[in-house]
Amino acid sequence: MTYGNALIALADPTRRAVFERLRKGAKAVGDIADGLPVSRPAVSQHLKVLKDARLVTAYRDGTRQFYAIDTQGLAAVRDYLDSFWGDALGAFKAYAEKDVPKAKHRRKARSR
Amino acid sequence: MTYGNALIALADPTRRAVFERLRKGAKAVGDIADGLPVSRPAVSQHLKVLKDARLVTAYRDGTRQFYAIDTQGLAAVRDYLDSFWGDALGAFKAYAEKDVPKAKHRRKARSR
């Protein structure tokens, strides 16, 4: 149920802003907080939630704590979402009771 | 920003339970509420949130209102998640290929 925590973590806009600041690479807590409209302790609390959800990882460098995106949490959510595709399309096909010309939206497999 | 609403919608466990009840196909509100530990009006409110997030669609059949999974909301969230993969992998590759030892004790100048 790790995707549950990840969904909760990504639901909050401020926490998403924290998360998106790591797109370009690892950042220290203070650098993440700079430019955000919330205090640094608030960012620390958000990072804790993201870390528990396997969305970020952390490592120290001196007194600074760097955070980076962890794809484990992202993969958990993605797999959960993908599990609906076959069900939803199958249900739609059963509802239409007609021959669908072609498979509409199968996703391409990706390495992780 | 429709993925924001979808993430909020999927973050709540009860709402996910409502959503997952539509895996096998469309269901009426009363049938969805049966077996769930919350009241039928609560399910109606959850369905409204899911509908606003493009996660479900609805249609009438007599006095009954049927809900079914809408892949639009799912696709929005999936695309949002996928947008991190290149960034996260690129950032990791940049970190691995760069001269890491040089950056060991570097202190970045900060305002404030």
Place this chain on the structure above:
DNA sequence: TAACTCTGTAAGTGTTGACTTACGCTCTAT
């Protein structure tokens, strides 16, 4: 040692939101 930097946590507050019951509306059948 002391001083400084950087971060996490404790404690408290205000708001959001998930839930309840009660009510009203629409549709169908008698």
Place this chain on the structure above:
DNA sequence: ATAGAGCGTAAGTCAACACTTACAGAGTTA
């Protein structure tokens, strides 16, 4: 027209949570 089934909404309550300031701990520098 009346009754009943099915559903959405209004109003209110209560716990969860996102935020703040204050403090404490770990690490580095002089």
